[in-house]
Amino acid sequence: MKRKLVLEDGTVFTGEAIGSEQETIGEVIFNSSMSGYQEIISDPSNYGQIMAFSYPLIGNYGINRDDFESIEPVIKGIVVKEACDFPSNWRSNMSLGEFLRLKKIPGIAGIDTRMLTRLIREKGTMKGIICHVEEKTEDVLIRLRATMLPANEVKQVSRAKPFPSPGRGKNVVVIDFGLKHGILRELTERGCDIMVVPAHTPVEEILALKPDGVLLTNGPGNPESIAHVCEMIQTIQQQFPLLAIGLGHQLFALANGCQIEKMHFGHRGSSYPVKDLASGKIVFTSQNHGYEVVKASVHQSKLTITQEALNGGSIEGLTHQTLPAFSVQYQPEAAPGSEDGKIVFDQFMNLMNQQQERMEQHA
Known part of the structure; x- marks a missing residue:
């Protein structure tokens, strides 16, 4: 036909x-x-x-x-x-x-x-x-x-109720803005005890779970359409190590005073080169996004740019200057694409371990 x-x-x-x-x-x-x-x-x-x-x-x-x-x-x-x-x-x-x-x-x-x-x-x-x-x-x-x-994309894809993915390691709360199974696979491989919660979960409920760390997932649409979650992110990052991916990266930036803009045609593919600004190392990444953080707005925030795309110079990584919180725009779970970015999950695990050590020292 x-x-x-x-x-x-x-x-x-x-x-x-x-x-x-x-x-x-x-x-x-x-x-x-x-x-x-x-x-x-x-x-x-x-x-x-x-x-x-x-x-x-x-x-x-x-x-x-x-x-x-x-x-x-x-x-x-x-x-x-x-x-x-x-x-x-x-x-x-x-x-x-x-x-x-x-x-x-x-x-x-x-x-x-x-x-x-x-x-x-x-x-x-x-x-x-x-x-x-x-x-x-x-x-x-x-x-x-x-x-x-x-215009309500996240509401259509986020889970309606929390669900666990049990493990015996770090207690990680995953806030679902459009969760990919690959993220759960990477956390499970590292032994994490996972609780996935809907995007609209009140901050009090997240605090009550007493996580070792919180992960903001990827998802569809314009982050400004769900800017109400920024207040929750501001509270969470003050108390727990935080990793934000994709849409989560953009929401993390919004919550810390940055601006977002729609890209001309976006980055969607499995081999986008990204440069780590501290080490100079180039990694190949999987990407799927149509919005990006405005670079000029970062300089007026409490965030620092850690990674940039070689094709166009868009922001691919951010870290908070004083808190154990960071983000990546690309898809580190490599589904599909290069596995170079999986080190992001190891960095998140290190943040949680360091936070635990600090708490034990002050106990």
Whole structure:
């Protein structure tokens, strides 16, 4: 069945239908990763978005049970040059097309995704619609331009109730703004006793859990739309070691007086080079974000820039000048992508150990 992707600037791409047959509207973005499509599709940070994959072949190793980053994908749709119908991998349980149909995710294949990527890089992200090819483009554009994109993204992906992931090590409270399973895997590997709590959890309840450390997760949308959590972050960072990732990094910056701005087309891929300013070391990172911290605003805050992206110079790491709290913009759990960033979790563990030693000395 033929299908078309229509962008709000009037550009039309015609291709073949994959996945669900329903119409879908979302913000059209692109990801440059050569692999990891299953993690990308199931990443809660992609809520409300139509993901275009710039790599030309997607689905060649199928879908397996191990690589999901959430139980139910919330992505609006996918765009690919070629979707592989017959994957080859010993872990594969089903094809990409079968998975998309199962989860009712619409998609379109057979279009020039490199042209689409160049267009987004030139004009920035924009709304788009995947619809039936026979609909008049003029009518589709009226409907598309009148549609407002969701503004309550975190509420849609954050868990409604707390849940534990038991361990025998450090007690870590994970505040869920759009949690990826990879973060839990990294904490579990380090023996942590984890309690995941919803984004709206009152600070009193977090304090009552008496954590050894607190982690602010990744998530979708504009951090300023949930700026009310900044007061909670200000209280938490005064009492416990804190690590913030992705959207959590932006909220940490907001809570400490920094400003946030929307990027032209964002950073989404699995091999973005990042420089550590103290050591000069370069690490390759997985990234998925459309907002960034305004660099000029950091100099007026109590934060210090620790890492920068080599491509464009955007802020990739922050640390508090007097408190045991730090953040990274990238995805250190490496799902998908380079494992260079996993050292962030070791640094978080060290902060918690140092805090415990200080408390024992003052006891």
